[in-house]
Amino acid sequence: MRVLLVGAGGVGTAVTRIAARRTFFEAMVVADYDPARSAAAVAALDGDGRFVAERVDASDEGAVTALLARHGCDVLLNATDPRFVMPLFRAARAAGATYVDMAMSLSRPHGERPYEECGVKLGDEQFAEAAAWEEAGALALVGMGVEPGLSDVFARHAADELFDEIEEIGVRDGANLTVDGLDFAPSFSIWTTIEECLNPPVVYEAERGWYTTEPFSEPEVFDFPEGIGPVECVNVEHEEVLLVPRWVGARRVTFKYGLGQEFIDTLRTLHRLGLDGTAPVTVPSADGPVRVSPRDVVAACLPDPATLGERMHGKTCAGTWVRGVKDGAPREVYLYHVVDNQWSMAEYGSQAVVWQTAVNPVVALELLATRAWQGAGVLGPEAFPARPFLDLLTAYGSPWGMREQ
């Protein structure tokens, strides 16, 4: 397997560090818009000759196709932000490569009833091209990070081995991470966090299909394992709600994020002031008026989450709570994966949230390389058998857990 990794930010860099310990691939080309970032990621790998740094503009489909061809890559792993999903997805198709991402094509709210009905859903643009992938016998594995990704694998595992019938699948994400000396330091890309949290959250119900609610709806306190404890969680737009029902039977699918009240208030304020927007505004600069996206300015004012690992303390938990029936009796479980920042920093020099996102696509690539996972079309993680994934994740030194509720 020869991989083109696009994006050498926090997650991309962690991907290279995790992959460097494995033997399933021959080459990994690390490409970024900023050549210093891809060079730094490769330079940190102690001369592992399988890695090579390149520069590429992820929005330039033709350039990405050419780069795949030039290096003879058979897989493109997308570690950029979701704005670049479609050009990278199409570039992979054009080059005949397998495509893997960790977030799907972006949604657009419903024009008249944004908080009741779906407009364009997450992944719709990708699924619209599913037939072409299937006909070509080619695979796009979409939403293959931790959430979506491992959370979807958990859903499939629950359906295969733990339940006869599933009432509800609810992805629940929470953490107790703090950063020394900083009042406000999101542990994940603020661009993506704003996108997820301020879009209308999507919910799936078997009788009703997909529908949306107001942001931050249906607050609940979820008790997270391994000492994290209770965190207030609210509905957030997330890929699992779109992916799980396509392959796993469940009456209801939700995603709730343990944001906490302060973070919710901060996002509401950004929205009220229009600072969450991506449409450019005109601003004075020393070189005359320039046009910038307010959300990019918010991101520029905050520390890069990938650089905070040294000052960060605590654990992050991703997991899937499932309620249903097994052998005629009600059952409720929470399948989860916890990463302690101290461990991920010591082992990989990557902060917990970034490392947890990065490990899952590497496990998936290894399953594709060994043909333990095979398929054609645009498929989510729950379209594949869960057991080999969960076993290999444990073999990577990062075991998952299960709690009977």
Place this chain on the structure above:
Amino acid sequence: MRVLLVGAGGVGTAVTRIAARRTFFEAMVVADYDPARSAAAVAALDGDGRFVAERVDASDEGAVTALLARHGCDVLLNATDPRFVMPLFRAARAAGATYVDMAMSLSRPHGERPYEECGVKLGDEQFAEAAAWEEAGALALVGMGVEPGLSDVFARHAADELFDEIEEIGVRDGANLTVDGLDFAPSFSIWTTIEECLNPPVVYEAERGWYTTEPFSEPEVFDFPEGIGPVECVNVEHEEVLLVPRWVGARRVTFKYGLGQEFIDTLRTLHRLGLDGTAPVTVPSADGPVRVSPRDVVAACLPDPATLGERMHGKTCAGTWVRGVKDGAPREVYLYHVVDNQWSMAEYGSQAVVWQTAVNPVVALELLATRAWQGAGVLGPEAFPARPFLDLLTAYGSPWGMREQ
């Protein structure tokens, strides 16, 4: 009198509309960085030949001096934001012109104890050059808007006519303005509002001198007149606290702004995220990376307050509360000036807060033109007799009021 008005934003434009009804000056040159703004202000005055539009960069001292000379102006009225105080102040001195502004040179917090001690205070840079003005027999009238400005005139009036001894002078500013269809719409320049509210508030006490506190300290509910009612007010850095004690005896001087809890929370959030900062950050744009000031981006995302008059309802109140002794008995008064937005829009097409700021420097210019006010040096409004000012303000159709507490 020949006036160079620098700045044709909301306040500058209102200055031209108010001045156009008066006869005390021969010419007013309206200059702005954006020539469209100065042209629009002049074009709205129905061919009053005393007004002429120019373009000028307020940070370019030499260009401003040349413009003063070219038009033979003997007064510079500064209606820009406080970043441009020093170049305009120095340009006026170089050209031998009288200088008038509505906000003073900026403060810088104390390096080690920002919330206890003053660093560089508001106006310090201007007062440092006071001797040169005085020696030249030239006048810089600083802080001559509504607050500072009219509020300082009220303080002088209280000392001259209402009290034998003054315990405390507290400027109190509150409003009940709302804007149709907007959740968050500051009625005054957000750049200036952030500067005022997030800097350490300054307090004066006779025994202690000037000192600072935490932002938003000493909350109190003040009951504003003319139907505005009770509003929560907090300490804010403001020029009156620096000006009043120089010319008026009082044991304590404070400034409290009726911000309301929601506005305070919003400012706190902007600060926590670093979005109040003025130092440029690097942000991507369609033309490659650019450097912009986060505070300028916040301003660009919000509606221009000067354009909100049509959708605004309510009144704004500026005033000075004074507590002391008269004829051996305790006395407490609130001297105030209320502008109803409906009135200022109907009369002048200017929204209330902007109009209220603009009327006061025009009154002051008229007093200087008629030599009712005379002086040399760097002087605040309380250095001049209050009665002629208050009478002329009333003659402008905008009476002030007094409430015995």
